[in-house]
Amino acid sequence: MDHMGQRIMGVVTAHVAPEREEEFLAGIREILAGEKPDGFLRYEVLRGRDGLWLIHSVWRDREAMSALRAQGKTPAALMLLDRVGATHSHDLFTIEVST
Template structure:
């Protein structure tokens, strides 16, 4: 079963360009094993979220057990945010054909 993590934080909107660039640089370094996709979301008013889809709970637990701290909360802290985490199992999903 896939797992979705949502890390949210308030980051001053004046830092948006730098936050987006740092997130893109983080992605360019490669995703950890079991991380299927990750997205940075922002509402233009300083409310930010990183949604990450994991293959399963084991992949998420393996990343969290690694010596490096998790990337999403670390990124938000770097920009003065106080991140919070929600972990949710994906119970149903759909996708529009491309």
């Protein structure tokens, strides 16, 4: 299936220690206050139970996300998670259905 031009969601799953959550949220707010890359559409930060967090970033298409990654910079959210000592993993998804 051809996914060119299809919106992409980056999903980061992280475990943040309770004593680092305020620092984490302040860092997220700082990221969101900065300049947004071309093709970036939306950011969501979800709090679960027991220190579980999900970070969703939605992009216009894979090409927009790839162009940012081609610059060789570590994504700001991943640098923040490392700074607050969070364990994390990430993946990419194509958005097949959305309202």
